[in-house]
Amino acid sequence: MGDTGEQAIIDNLVIAINDVNTSLARMCCHLTRWSTTQAIVSLTSTAGTKALPSVTIDCIPTGATILCVTALFYAWVIENTNGANNSLDGGSVAGISQVIQIRDGIPGDWYDAINFVDTQYLLSKDEIAPGHILYGTVDISGAGKVDGNDTYEFQWLLAKCKLNDLIFRSIKVGLDIEYKV
Numbered sequence: 001m002g003d004t005g006e007q008a009i010i011d012n013l014v015i016a017i018n019d020v021n022t023s024l025a026r027m028c029c030h031l032t033r034w035s036t037t038q039a040i041v042s043l044t045s046t047a048g049t050k051a052l053p054s055v056t057i058d059c060i061p062t063g064a065t066i067l068c069v070t071a072l073f074y075a076w077v078i079e080n081t082n083g084a085n086n087s088l089d090g091g092s093v094a095g096i097s098q099v100i101q102i103r104d105g106i107p108g109d110w111y112d113a114i115n116f117v118d119t120q121y122l123l124s125k126d127e128i129a130p131g132h133i134l135y136g137t138v139d140i141s142g143a144g145k146v147d148g149n150d151t152y153e154f155q156w157l158l159a160k161c162k163l164n165d166l167i168f169r170s171i172k173v174g175l176d177i178e179y180k181v
Helices: 003-025
Strands: 028-034 038-043 048-057 065-080 099-103 111-115 128-130 133-135 150-159 166-180
Touching: 028 048, 028 065, 038 048, 038 150, 048 166, 065 099, 065 111
Parallel strands: none
Antiparallel strands: 028 166, 038 166, 048 150, 065 128, 065 133, 065 166, 099 111, 099 150
């Protein structure tokens, strides 16, 4: 094969590599990151804001565009140590009650990320139930919210149950991020 044939092969390889790079540049990516575990969040019939662990995002590529971010809440076990049926008291009213919120650093504004409904986590007296992952329905991407690599803080605003002693054990919060490179 002469120089012309070798050059044609090289040119074709360069074109193929550029096509792959162009395809990758339009790729949507998915990333989920979790906090460390917090041992317990104990709710009473008096509303109180509960601190939750933070989540650090450190691997979104420079120049990526964040498309959508959803918050996650996980409890390994939910326990009602009250002698009567128990559940959350009241649903979410944006910025007022029963909502998990997120902020991008201190100081910073809190944004609603996961909404609860009245009687959510209904447990019988003295019941211990396996927990689960709760996905938020609010897109929390954007300036001042989740906008890139950073540490994000969480809180459960005005958490309250109908009766005392609703306990969430081995708590984690997370961020589910879709982005385009």
